[in-house]
Amino acid sequence: MHEPIVRVENVTVSFDGFKALQGMNFSMDPGELRVVIGPNGAGKTTLLDVITGKVKPVEGRVLFKGSEINGLRVNQIANLGVGRKFQTPGVYTNFTAFENLELSYQTKRGVFSTLFNPLSSSDVEQIYAILEVIGLAHKTHQKAGLLSHGEKQWLEIGMVIVQDPDLLLIDEPVAGMTEGEREKTVRLLQSIATDQSILVIEHDMSFVREIAKKVTVLHEGMILCEGPMEKIQSDSRVIELYLGRGGEGHASH
Ligand code: ADP
Numbered sequence: 462m463h464e465p466i467v468r469v470e471n472v473t474v475s476f477d478g479f480k481a482l483q484g485m486n487f488s489m490d491p492g493e494l495r496v497v498i499g500p501n502g503a504g505k506t507t508l509l510d511v512i513t514g515k516v517k518p519v520e521g522r523v524l525f526k527g528s529e530i531n532g533l534r535v536n537q538i539a540n541l542g543v544g545r546k547f548q549t550p551g552v553y554t555n556f557t558a559f560e561n562l563e564l565s566y567q568t569k570r571g572v573f574s575t576l577f578n579p580l581s582s583s584d585v586e587q588i589y590a591i592l593e594v595i596g597l598a599h600k601t602h603q604k605a606g607l608l609s610h611g612e613k614q615w616l617e618i619g620m621v622i623v624q625d626p627d628l629l630l631i632d633e634p635v636a637g638m639t640e641g642e643r644e645k646t647v648r649l650l651q652s653i654a655t656d657q658s659i660l661v662i663e664h665d666m667s668f669v670r671e672i673a674k675k676v677t678v679l680h681e682g683m684i685l686c687e688g689p690m691e692k693i694q695s696d697s698r699v700i701e702l703y704l705g706r707g708g709e710g711h712a713s714h
């Protein structure tokens with residue numbers, strides 16, 4: 462049995478007494494692509510916040526590659542290999558796609574090495590390879606501000622993977638995307654999940670059906686159900702939760 466890439470053990474998160482996560486136990490295998498779903502307010506974003514160190518649990522432990530990371534700061538956890546892509550695109554609109562990746566890469570290398578060591582040819586090659594992976598090779602020198610919404614999202618995924626994290630956390634990647642963009646995102650995430658572990662939060666059920674291997678359903682800060690899509694879809698509590706509230710369309714933040 463291999464060690465989980467991330468393990469959340471009996472974690473409770475409290476906001477002024479309100480428990481956003483209640484005794485949560487969650488873990489992922491290395492190289493796994495996991496989808497976490499659940500209605501608005503279920504605790505999905507809080508789960509990511511707890512893994513990245515942005516929010517500290519009042520109870521329980523968080524382990525990354527077997528080591529406890531509870532006490533560490535956000536940047537320390539990021540440096541261990543946890544990358545996060547937020548919901549809102551954070552690309553630099555006046556810089557090209559290439560330059561955005563370059564900036565993100567140099568952030569990882571640190572200011573000192575950036576000042577004194579320009580990018581090597583293998584660094585540049587690495588950036589071109591990522592432009593291929595995210596499907597933006599033909600937009601290498603285009604200003605990010607001119608990219609479509611979907612392309613900006615892929616660029617931002619590229620900006621996280623250029624830092625080479627072992628675990629990539631992505632919150633609602635396909636919100637606002639067209640169906641074609643959504644399908645490209647599925648393929649993109651599947652192609653990177655072989656090297657990296659990916660935890661995706663999503664509430665777009667067609668995306669989830671296309672991408673999912675193992676799905677975790679959160680509800681009121683707890684895991685309601687976990688397993689392959691077939692199991693999730695036939696679970697009466699999950700059906701009740703989704704269909705009972707007017708179907709798949711309700712917004713989640
Ligand atoms: P989801 O991402 O599943 O929609 P969240 O993890 O964002 O849910 O939120 C879970 C619950 O915790 C919600 O009821 C939300 O209002 C509450 N919450 C989240 N962050 C905070 C915060 N910083 N302060 C107070 N309450 C919060």
Ligand code: MG
Nearest residue numbers: 505506713714
């Ligand atoms: Mg959320």
